[in-house]
Amino acid sequence: MKLFVEGWRYISQSYAVVNQFQLLELLKRPHVNLFHREMPYLQNWQPTAGLLSPGEETALRKIPQPSGYADVLLRMQMPFNLKPASEASQTVVFGLTEYGKVHNAMLSAMGVSDFKQAYRETDTVIVTSSEWSRQGFIASGAEPSRVVVVPLGVDTQRCRPLPPDERKVLRRELGIDDYFVFLNVSSLHPRKGIRPLLKAFSRASDRHPEARLILKGTSSLYESQKYVIDALNEMLTPQERERTIPRIAYIGKDLSFEAVIRLHQAADVYVSPYLAEGFNLPVLEAIACGNPVICTAGGPTDDFTRSDFALRVDSRPIWVEIDNESRLLLSPNIESLVAAMERAIADSVFRETARRSGVMFVEENYTWSKTVDRLLGVFSSSMMAFADVVPV
Known part of the structure; x- marks a missing residue:
């Protein structure tokens, strides 16, 4: 051919x-x-x-x-x-x-x-x-x-869980060994769910002060940092921002694919309460790295997520006026998102099950x-x- x-x-x-x-x-x-x-x-x-x-x-x-x-x-x-x-x-x-x-x-x-x-x-x-x-x-x-x-x-030779000892070393290198880390890798555009994510993380981290959120944007292609700042100002009160911002790390520079995978391998949970996506590849990469995922129900990730390694956030479809036309969005429920994040923190059995079953599922179906x-x-x-x- x-x-x-x-x-x-x-x-x-x-x-x-x-x-x-x-x-x-x-x-x-x-x-x-x-x-x-x-x-x-x-x-x-x-x-x-x-x-x-x-x-x-x-x-x-x-x-x-x-x-x-x-x-x-x-x-x-x-x-x-x-x-x-x-x-x-x-x-x-x-x-x-x-x-x-x-x-x-x-x-x-x-x-x-x-x-x-x-x-x-x-x-x-x-x-x-x-x-x-x-x-x-x-x-x-x-x-x-x-x-x-x-x-x-995904490339399962790269996207894979690290052995426990190597993961501990990596987390120590990144300065997160004492924390419970949520990760999101995207443009951080509003349709990626940055607003509900920051609101839910603020609430969950108030009850779980060990929680941290890493946001990996792409400043060379998009206004990722501006999206985060706008979302913080729109979604959180001044008091919430004061408590929450120190618990967030933003990475805007281009990283190699290997370096992004290291973030997946170091994190505890991947979270993506998106409003509009066509596939959402970072969710699949996170699963391959052994992480449980939290993502919006009803969208494209329904195709490749299962209850033994994914928590789905309740959502409702809404038509919204954007650039003078109606577009379909999924509106994730904040209460459902907070509950999913808190369960991910508390349920170590679920996290261990996800680590095994998710990796196997990807290897069998999504290389x-x-x-x-x-x-x-x-x-x-x-x-x-x-x-x-x-x-x-």
């Missing part, structure tokens, strides 16, 4: 992360003749070296530019480009919907006014990573048979190898469907 991929690399952005790990796995497949074309970043982002290992970054740089004609062209960037590629038999677009639909800002960036019309005039296949995201495309007019769920994966197996299956199916209708 000759495969062209168009996408982003070398930044800490979710599409780039997915693209890079898929490319590294595709390089292991001898029957795939792989090419890559770097696409312009969405904003004035700058590439960052050292996010992956030197060997992996060298392997990514050595992937040749597309030439000739391919069996499949896979697009891994935003805005979505649904137009059939002139240099490939079949076009596949990776995309996510977070707000229950393809929203107007995305349509504007795509240069189309009607997603349904733009999509149905093509034979393009959309690959997305969750059923929640798939339903968003269908609600926008995509043909259900051409929107396929391929879940994301990058399995992701690429599924992705190649989509390519094969779409190529056969195309051959059925086009003379060769």
Whole structure:
């Protein structure tokens, strides 16, 4: 199979992360003749070296530019480009919907006014990573048979629990060995749930002063620090801020993937009371590292969380006016979130069970190898469907 991929690399952005790990796995497949074309970043982002290992970054740089004609062209960037590629038999677009639909800002960036019309005039296949995201495309007019769920994966050689002695050393190095640590890794945009998270953490840490919260943002790509400051000012009283801020650590600089995984390995619980997500890969990475997770019920994480390693936060779907249009959000219940955080602190049996069962669940179902197996299956199916209708 000759495969062209168009996408982003070398930044800490979710599409780039997915693209890079898929490319590294595709390089292991001898029957795939792989090419890559770097696409312009969405904003004035700058590439960052050292996010992956030197060997992996060298392997990514050595992937040749597309030439000739391919069996499949896979697009891994935003805005979505649904137009059939002139240099490939079949076009596949990776995309996510977070707000229950393809929203107007995305349509504007795509240069189309009607997603349904733009999509149905093509034979393009959309690959997305969750059923929640798939339903968003269908609600926008995509043909259900051409929107396929391929879940994301993790590198379980990296994302794994540390032995107890190594974990103790790591926690001592990070200065958290005497604390109970919650972790969130995201842009910290309001849709990631930073407001309910800070409110709930303030309440839980008042009753459990040993609790700490690490927020890993990405200042090079987003206004992560501003999002945190705004949320603190909006959600907490001056007295709550005075008590809570000393218990929070914010990390905004770019870290290597290995360093982010060390945060997962050092933390006690991963918490993500999101309002809108297409998949939420850090939740899966946390599970693979042996951590119980707390996340919003009703969204994409329902696909890959189970009660033996995850606590789901009650939520209700709401339509909210954002940028002059209605978008679907999940509103996490603060009381449910506080209860989940306090249970995570108090229930050591649950944490130990989660450490075993979550790791096994990910290893059996959600590795990058399995992701690429599924992705190649989509390519094969779409190529056969195309051959059925086009003379060769």
